[in-house]
Amino acid sequence: MHSLSLRSIIASFVVLLSIPLSTSVAIEENFNHCLSLHSNTSNQFPSAIYTSINASYNSILESTAQNLRYLLPSVPKPDFIFTPFHDSQVQAAVICAKQLGIHMRVRSGGHDYEGLSYVSLIEKPFMILDLVKLREINVDIAHNTAWIQAGATVGEVYYRISERSAVKGFPAGLCTTLGIGGHITGGAYGSMMRKFGLGADNVLDARIVDVNGRVLDRAGMGEDLFWAIRGGGGGSFGVILWWKIKLVPVPQTVTVFRVTKTLEQGGNKLLYRWQQVAPNIDENLFIRVIIQPGNGSVPGKKTVTTSYNALFLGGADRLLQVMKKGFPELGLTRKDCLETSWIKSVLYIAGFPNDTPPEVLLQGKSTSKAYFKAKSDFVREVIPERSLNALWKIFLQDDGPLMIWNPYGGMMSRIEESATPFPHRKGTLYKIQYVTGWLDGEQSMAKHMNWIRKFYFYMAPYVSKYPREAYVNYRDLDIGMNQKNNTSFFKACSWGYRYFKGNFNRLVKVKTKVDPSNFFRHEQSIPPLPTGKRG
Numbered sequence: 001m002h003s004l005s006l007r008s009i010i011a012s013f014v015v016l017l018s019i020p021l022s023t024s025v026a027i028e029e030n031f032n033h034c035l036s037l038h039s040n041t042s043n044q045f046p047s048a049i050y051t052s053i054n055a056s057y058n059s060i061l062e063s064t065a066q067n068l069r070y071l072l073p074s075v076p077k078p079d080f081i082f083t084p085f086h087d088s089q090v091q092a093a094v095i096c097a098k099q100l101g102i103h104m105r106v107r108s109g110g111h112d113y114e115g116l117s118y119v120s121l122i123e124k125p126f127m128i129l130d131l132v133k134l135r136e137i138n139v140d141i142a143h144n145t146a147w148i149q150a151g152a153t154v155g156e157v158y159y160r161i162s163e164r165s166a167v168k169g170f171p172a173g174l175c176t177t178l179g180i181g182g183h184i185t186g187g188a189y190g191s192m193m194r195k196f197g198l199g200a201d202n203v204l205d206a207r208i209v210d211v212n213g214r215v216l217d218r219a220g221m222g223e224d225l226f227w228a229i230r231g232g233g234g235g236s237f238g239v240i241l242w243w244k245i246k247l248v249p250v251p252q253t254v255t256v257f258r259v260t261k262t263l264e265q266g267g268n269k270l271l272y273r274w275q276q277v278a279p280n281i282d283e284n285l286f287i288r289v290i291i292q293p294g295n296g297s298v299p300g301k302k303t304v305t306t307s308y309n310a311l312f313l314g315g316a317d318r319l320l321q322v323m324k325k326g327f328p329e330l331g332l333t334r335k336d337c338l339e340t341s342w343i344k345s346v347l348y349i350a351g352f353p354n355d356t357p358p359e360v361l362l363q364g365k366s367t368s369k370a371y372f373k374a375k376s377d378f379v380r381e382v383i384p385e386r387s388l389n390a391l392w393k394i395f396l397q398d399d400g401p402l403m404i405w406n407p408y409g410g411m412m413s414r415i416e417e418s419a420t421p422f423p424h425r426k427g428t429l430y431k432i433q434y435v436t437g438w439l440d441g442e443q444s445m446a447k448h449m450n451w452i453r454k455f456y457f458y459m460a461p462y463v464s465k466y467p468r469e470a471y472v473n474y475r476d477l478d479i480g481m482n483q484k485n486n487t488s489f490f491k492a493c494s495w496g497y498r499y500f501k502g503n504f505n506r507l508v509k510v511k512t513k514v515d516p517s518n519f520f521r522h523e524q525s526i527p528p529l530p531t532g533k534r535g
C-alpha cells in the first residue's frame with residue numbers, strides 16, 4: 001500500500017514535470033500530422049516547424065521581433081513556429097490550426113508595437129505562422145504594378161522597383177525592415193504620402209487565405225473585404241499572401257535635407273510656424289520633425305533639439321524657391337540640400353550613413369532593437385507657442401524620449417474618410433508619435449511606461465477629441481483598458497472608434513460576415529457582432 005502510493009506519487013510528479021514540454025510537442029505533432037494530410041507531394045517541407053526543443057527556436061522567434069519588451073522571459077512563448085515555403089502550406093496551416101483549436105498569430109515583418117504577431121497574452125496554446133520565407137517580388141514596369149508576397153520587407157520592395165526603373169517608386173513606410181504583409185493592413189505612410197497617399201491607397205488587388213483555407217483574390221473576396229484589409233489592421237480577416245500594388249512616378253532627381261535647431265536657436269518659434277506651413281506647402285515636399293533631448297550651450301543643461309528631415313520630389317533649385325516662399329524661417333540654404341536618386345533618398349530618410357549601397361535593403365535585418373512603448377495622436381489645431389514651452393518640461397523628464405511630428409495635407413486631404421478604413425484625412429494637420437525606449441529590460445520599464453502615459457495624458461487638450469484618434473499601425477494596448485464596461489465587445493468599441501472612427505461599424509460587419517467564429521483574433525482584432533445582435 002505504502003510503496004504503491006509512493007510510486008503513484010512519483011509517477012504523478014513525472015507526469016507533472018513533463019507536461020509543458022510534452023504538450024507543446026504533442027500539439028506540434030498533431031499539427032504536423034494534419035498538415036501532411038492537407039499537403040501534396042510537391043509542398044512537403046518537413047523541417048519548417050520549430051518547437052522549444054529545436055536549437056533554432058529562439059533565433060527564429062527573436063529574428064524579426066522588433067520590441068524586446070515582448071521577448072522578456074515573463075512573456076508567454078509560442079508552442080511552435082511554422083514557416084511555410086509555399087502559399088498552399090498557409091492554407092493547410094489555417095485549416096489545421098482551426099481544426100485542432102490552436103490559437104494562431106500571423107507574422108510578416110514582426111514590427112508590431114505590442115508584439116501581437118508573436119505573443120498572445122490571452123490564449124494558450126498558440127502558434128506563430130511566420131511568413132518570413134514567402135518574399136517573392138514581381139515588378140511589372142510595363143503595367144506599372146508589382147505583386148509582392150507578404151513576407152517581403154518594404155526595403156526589398158523599394159530595391160526591386162528601383163532595379164527595374166529609376167523613375168518609379170512606392171509610397172509606404174520610412175523604416176525599411178517593415179513587413180509589407182502587416183504594414184499595408186494598417187495604412188502604411190511614408191515620405192511620399194502628401195503626394196500619393198498611403199501604401200493602402202495604392203493597392204490594386206490582393207490574395208488572402210480566409211478562415212476556410214480558401215485563397216481569394218479581389219474578385220473572389222468582394223469589395224467589402226477588399227476594403228477592410230486596406231487599413232482595418234492586421235490579424236482580423238485572414239492571412240494576406242500577396243499584395244498587388246500600383247507603382248508611382250518619381251523624378252530622376254529628388255532632394256533631401258536635415259536641419260536641426262535647439263530651443264536656444266529659436267526652435268520653439270520655428271516649430272510653431274512648421275505646424276502652419278508643413279500641412280499646406282507644395283505636396284512634393286514632406287518635412288517631418290524629429291524631437292529629442294540634446295545639449296544646450298550651457299554645460300549640463302539639457303535642451304530640446306528639433307530636426308527638420310525632408311524629402312522633396314524635385315531638384316534643389318526648385319526646393320529652394322518653394323522654401324523661400326513658404327517656409328523662409330527655417331533658413332534653408334543650397335549647402336543643406338543633397339540631390340540624389342529616389343532609392344538613395346530612402347536610405348537617407350531611414351537614417352543609413354551616407355554612401356551606404358542600396359543592396360543593404362536586401363539584407364532585411366533591422367539594425368536597432370530596443371525595449372519600447374509608443375503612442376500616437378492626430379493634431380487638428382495649431383498648438384500655441386507658449387504651450388510648447390510647458391510641454392518640454394515634461395518631455396525632458398524621461399531619459400529616452402522621442403517625438404516625431406509628421407505632416408498631413410495634400411493627397412491625404414483629398415481621399416474620403418470612408419474610402420478605406422484609415423480615417424485620419426481632411427482636417428488633420430499632422431500626426432504625433434511618442435516613443436520611449438530603454439535597454440535595461442524590466443529594470444526601468446515601469447518608469448518609462450509611467451512617463452509616456454503621463455505625457456499622453458498631458459497632451460490631451462492639444463490633440464483630436466471625440467474620439468481622440470490613434471494610428472492602428474502604432475498599436476497601443478493601453479487604449480480601451482479603462483472602460484467601465486469591460487466586456488470584450490465594448491472594449492473593442494473604445495479602441496475601434498479611435499483607430500477607425502465611423503469605419504469601425506463597417507469593419508465589424510465585414511468581420512461578422514467573413515469570420516463569424518472569430519478565428520483570426522488578438523488583443524485588438526475587429527470583433528464580430530455578439531450573436532444576439534446579428535441578423
Ligand SMILES: Cc1cc2nc3c(=O)[nH]c(=O)nc-3n(C[C@H](O)[C@H](O)[C@H](O)COP(=O)(O)OP(=O)(O)OC[C@H]3O[C@@H](n4cnc5c(N)ncnc54)[C@H](O)[C@@H]3O)c2cc1C
Pocket residue numbers: 066105106107108109110111112113116117131150172173174175177178179180181182183184185186187188189190233234235236238239240241473474522
Ligand atoms: C521601427 C519601426 C518603424 C516604423 N515605421 C513606420 C512607418 O514609417 N510608416 C508606417 O506606416 N508604419 C511604421 N511602423 C509601424 C508598422 O507599419 C506596423 O508595425 C506594421 O504593422 C508592421 O508590419 P509587419 O508585417 O512588420 O508587422 P507584424 O508584427 O508581422 O504584423 C503586424 C500586425 O499585422 C498582422 N499581420 C502580419 N502579417 C499579416 C498577414 N500576412 N496577413 C494578415 N495579418 C498580418 C499581425 O498579426 C499583427 O497584428 C513602424 C514600426 C516600427 C517598429
Ligand SMILES: *[C@@H]1O[C@H](CO)[C@@H](O)[C@H](O)[C@H]1NC(C)=O
Pocket residue numbers: 040041042043044086088
Ligand atoms: C500542391 O502544391 C503545389 C506547390 O507546392 C501547389 O502549386 C498546388 O496548388 C497544390 N495542389 C493542391 C491540390 O493543393
Ligand SMILES: *[C@@H]1O[C@H](CO)[C@@H](O)[C@H](O)[C@H]1NC(C)=O
Pocket residue numbers: 046047048049050051053054
Ligand atoms: C526540430 O526537431 C525535430 C526533432 O528532433 C526534428 O524532427 C525537426 O526536423 C526539427 N525542426 C527543424 C526546423 O529543424
Ligand SMILES: *[C@@H]1O[C@H](CO)[C@@H](O)[C@H](O)[C@H]1NC(C)=O
Pocket residue numbers: 293294295
Ligand atoms: C551631451 O553631453 C553629454 C556629456 O558631455 C554626452 O555624453 C552626450 O553624448 C551629449 N549628447 C548629445 C546628444 O550630444
Ligand SMILES: *[C@@H]1O[C@H](CO)[C@@H](O)[C@H](O)[C@H]1NC(C)=O
Pocket residue numbers: 481482483484486
Ligand atoms: C479590464 O480588463 C483588463 C484585462 O482583462 C484589466 O486589466 C482591467 O483592469 C479591466 N478594467 C476595468 C476598469 O475593470
Ligand SMILES: *[C@@H]1O[C@H](CO)[C@@H](O)[C@H](O)[C@H]1NC(C)=O
Pocket residue numbers: 484485486487490
Ligand atoms: C456591458 O455590455 C453588455 C453587452 O451589451 C451588457 O450585457 C452588460 O450589461 C454591460 N455591463 C455593464 C456593467 O454596463
